[in-house]
Amino acid sequence: MPARTVRPRCSRRPGWRVSSSSVSDPAKTVRADGRALDQLRPVRITRGWLDHAEGSCLVEFGRTRVLVAASVTEGVPRWRRDSGLGWVTSEYEMLPRATNTRSDRESRRGRIGGRTHEISRLIGRSLRGIIDYRALGENTIVIDCDVLQADGGTRTASITGAYVALHDAVEWLRARDALVGEPLTGSVSAISVGVVDGVPMTDLAYAEDSRANVDMNIVCTGAGDFVEVQGTGEGAAFGRDVLGRLLDLGQAGCAQLAELQARALADPDGRAEL
Known part of the structure; x- marks a missing residue:
């Protein structure tokens, strides 16, 4: 049986708290990969990655790569029939060798893992925050x-790519006069921040x-409004001042991603990168 990979965590004193006084001077800090503290990894979006899906893209955040497909089905779930409303949902999964050691496919285990289910729901909630169901029909x-390779930020990369694929699926419906109005009320993207x-x-x-x-995932609309904030003190509490700094970093990162999404959607070849 393969050895289980355990994520290392830094040791902390009992009751340790992250506050402005415990935050190092950013000007004196250099990240291992040479990035500035507010700098994203190289990000690339490539649309139309799949031939058959109504919308698709490959999104890359550094070495994290996620393939996103949007599939359109006429009709809605039984509980939504005759409501005049559409539906958007999502599924998330990692390939067995997306990480440094192979993981069994969840289909072999006979059940969906808690983390997978949680991230699937997060992606769906994020997209539903910018959808007008009635206009979708x-x-x-x-x-x-589907995560092809994981090096941190797979859920935020998924959300960022999911909007692009969703947009193209909506355009596919528009070309077939299958919409009642304009379903997309804005764009949505996500980024991870932390201490x-x-x-x-x-x-x-x-x-x-x-x-x-501190580990946090921030989901924002293109207008800069928050759709979801997930934050955890990994064995340490953190103050409101630190929370504010992380929210600022997250909003700024999402603003860059919103601009990248717009460029990818406008590009004749369906490509854009930071």
């Missing part, structure tokens, strides 16, 4: 996010995330 769009070694930073790679004092 009684159509269902299923978003499949590592006492320093707030944006877009954590696995090496940073695995030893973060």
Whole structure:
């Protein structure tokens, strides 16, 4: 039986708390990969990655790569029939060798893992925050996010790519006069932020995330409004001042991603990168 991979966590004193006084001077801190504290990894979006899906893209955040497909089905779930409302849902999964050691497919285990279920629901909630169901009509769009390679930030990369695939699926419906109105009320993207070694930073790679004092995922609309904030003190509490700094980093990161999404959707070749 293969050895289980255990994520290392930095040791902390009991009752340790992250506050502005414990945060290092950002100007004196250099990340291992040379990035600035508020700098995203190289991000690339490539649309139309799949031939058969109504919308698809490959989204890359550094070495994290996620393939996203949006599939359109006429009609809605039974509990939604005759309501005049559409539906958007999502599924998330990692390939067995997306990480440094192979994991069994969840289909072999006979059940979906808690983490997978949680992330699937997060992606769906994020997309439903910018959808007008009535304008979508009684159509269902299923978003499949498959992690090809994981190096931190797979859920935020999935959300960012999912919007692009969703947009193209909506355009597919529009071309067939299958919409009642304009279903998309805006765009949505997501980024990870955290405090590592006492320093707030944006877009954590696995090496940073695995030893973060505070770990947070932020989902924002293109207008800068929050759709969801998931934050955890990894063995340490954190103050409101630190929370504010992380929210600022998250909003700024999502603003860059919203601009990247717009460029990818406008590009004739369906490509854009930061």
